Amino acid sequence: MADDEKKRLEEAKKAKQAEIDRKRAEVRKRMEEASKAKKAKKGFMTPERKKKLRLLLRKKAAEELKKEQERKAAERRRIIEERCGKAKNIEDANEAELQTICQMYWHRIYNLEGDKYELERAIEIRKMEIADLNSQVNDLRGKFVKPTLKKVSKYENKFAKLQKKAAEFNFRNQLKVVKKKEFTLEEEDKEKKPDWSKGKPGDQKVKEEEVEA
Template identity: 80%
Template sequence: MADDERKKLEEEKKRKQAEIERKRAEVRARMEEASKAKKAKKGFMTPERKKKLRLLLRKKAAEELKKEQERKAAERRRIIEERCGKPKLVDDANEGSLKQVCEGYHRRIVDLENKKFDLEKEVEFRDFQISELNSQVNDLRGKFVKPTLKKVSKYENKFAKLQKKAAEFNFRNQLKVVKKKEFTLEEEDKEGPSYLLIF
């Protein structure tokens, strides 16, 4: 009897365990379907993928910027070395070798100043030629360059004419002339001024 009860309890436990497992499987299946539906709605670019892509783009841009800076620095060093030459060892040099180094630098400075002067004069001459050609072009075109005309509406022109007429319109000319003497301040002297009466 005790064995039968134990068997029944064990079978009951197994049945409950199987029921729990079956429910868990259903929940997992539902969750997987929901996640698939979300992925299908969102498309290919999920937020995690976007973050990874941004990080990769930033890293690549930083690497390219670093390479570009290194390339520019190397180019700068090469140009400086080409223009200035390698530095001379003057620490344990005697007076004669120092004189030769100074003379070499002096010759180089003179040559560079000559080239600079020639280039400045060439630039001035080209500027002069450009201004001369511009003046010749203007002479061939005509003395003045015609400005482009703007569109003006008809109503603005009419309004401007009316304003001009209103400015010319004199209000005093339109007043009536009154010949009553009641508004005069002084009576006119009929005889005239006294200095005229002497003659």
């Protein structure tokens, strides 16, 4: 009985190991197939194929651009014909026909100028209304619109102050320095009497004659 039990255990182990090996082989096979598929995908775009694809894309883009330009040119011609009309044959026209064509163009220009003036006036009115509404909205919100201020250089005030100080310094240097003469008692005695205190030139002679008499 013990031998049979051992045999069953060994067979179970072998079967389990065989199952594990089989699963590992399957996983390995799947991984190899996936790697082969990746390599095949990477090798699909060869340099020659890339070059051909690039040329085809450029050709397609050039064709699309040409079609777009033609479409825009046709649209432009259509709009010009609608607004200005077809070009008149001036070379084979006589004087009366030329006058008629000029009058027609003059009336067209006159009407267009009138329409232009009305449109500009309507635009100005709209702008004024928009500005008024904006100011009303700001007043309701309690916001104050800051006025646009001019940029002032911060160095201008410094230069102005320096120039002012330099002007004051020059003005002080140009002023004459007045020296006050200090008088002493001795200098007061030595001072000469003024001319008015001496009297007239004839007064001295009159005094001498009176003394002799």
